[in-house]
Structures are given as C-alpha cells and as structure tokens.
Amino acid sequence: DQQVKQNSPSLSVQEGRISILNCDYTNSMFDYFLWYKKYPAEGPTFLISISSIKDKNEDGRFTVFLNKSAKHLSLHIVPSQPGDSAVYFCAASAIVWGDNQGGKLIFGQGTELSVKP
C-alpha cells in the first residue's frame, strides 16, 4: 500500500530552467510534508517542509506547493543548477497514526533529477 507516490522515476531539465517534482498521497491523515534530497552513498538531506495549514512555502530557489483537495504536492526549483542533480524524495507525516503518536515519515519512491549544463 503505497501511501505516498512519486510517479516520475526521473526528470531531466536544462540548467537555468524550472524543475517541477510531483508527489501524490492517499492518506487524508497526513498533515506535514517534507522534501529530501539524496546523493548516492549518502543519507537524505532535508530541503523544505510544509504544514497542511499552508498551501505554499518558499526557501530561496525551492518552493513547495500543497493542494490538499487533490492530495498533491510539488517542489519547484528555480533556477535549476547542475548541483541540484540528485534523487528527490517527498515524505509525509501525521500527528496521530491510529493508536500511535506521530513522527514517522512515509516516503515516496523518489525522482531522480538530472540538470544538464
């Protein structure tokens, strides 16, 4: 049961253009969403997050948009740079998971972004 889905395994973008990475989720209990970036042989690095009470959060070149009615979020990177080439994971969490306290993150499968010079 894949509760968080990233349907594009890969994305190729020209340097300087916009990269848009998409993520869909199925569990309406999710109320906190995060994006992570991962290089090979390293751990994921936190990029940006958004709470369900917001529909947009911006941090420098990175903006995350949340559409709760569509259960969809996206990460925009503008302008894209070659150093942005990595695998991007979206993740979701909830305050309460059934009988358990919240905290655990459920990850999508990842999208490999390649930014070409």
Added chain:
Amino acid sequence: NAGVMQNPRHLVRRRGQEARLRCSPMKGHSHVYWYRQLPEEGLKFMVYLQKENIIDESGMPKERFSAEFPKEGPSILRIQQVVRGDSAAYFCASSLGTLSEAFFGQGTRLTVV
C-alpha cells in the same frame, strides 16, 4: 553540533550471523527512526523510538529484527541470523519531536554474503 552518526558505514556479514547497527542522534533529539532502502527502491519505515520506548514498529519484520534506544548510548538496530535479502542500506534519522524535520545519518550498508 554533530549530525546523526551511524556506524559502521559498511558491514559485511555471512548468512546466519548477527548484524548490529548503531545510531547516535543529534544532540537534543529524543526521537529516532530507522529506515531501510533496498536496491532501486525508496526508503521504507521500520521503527520509531523515543528514549527507552518503542513508539511504532509497524515496519519491522516480525522475526529476527529488533531495535532499542536505551537511556544512555546509541540506538541499536539488531538483525539476527541475517539472510541475503537483508542486504540493504539502513538509515537512521532523529528529530526534536513529532512534526519536525528529521535529520538523517549517512547510513550503514549491510552486505550479506
């Protein structure tokens, strides 16, 4: 402020041996999570612990796997009688609390031969 420290970075075990993976969370973090990444797959949640308590182990295989986060010392993920299918990258993350970003360690790459 050191990040999340995992050791060893690489671990080779023969089938049937035990594997112990250690994770020291960031200073001040009392929430620890373990994830597994199989080749060509995403990160799968295994277990969520707070000091001396297992909060959520819904992602842990029912047999051979156990985790602890004692009052003193690192969190340990223990895999008994390892099999080839246990070969994966195991990541630990820590956070200040619920609904705050989790910071990941570099991972331990377990290879079972």
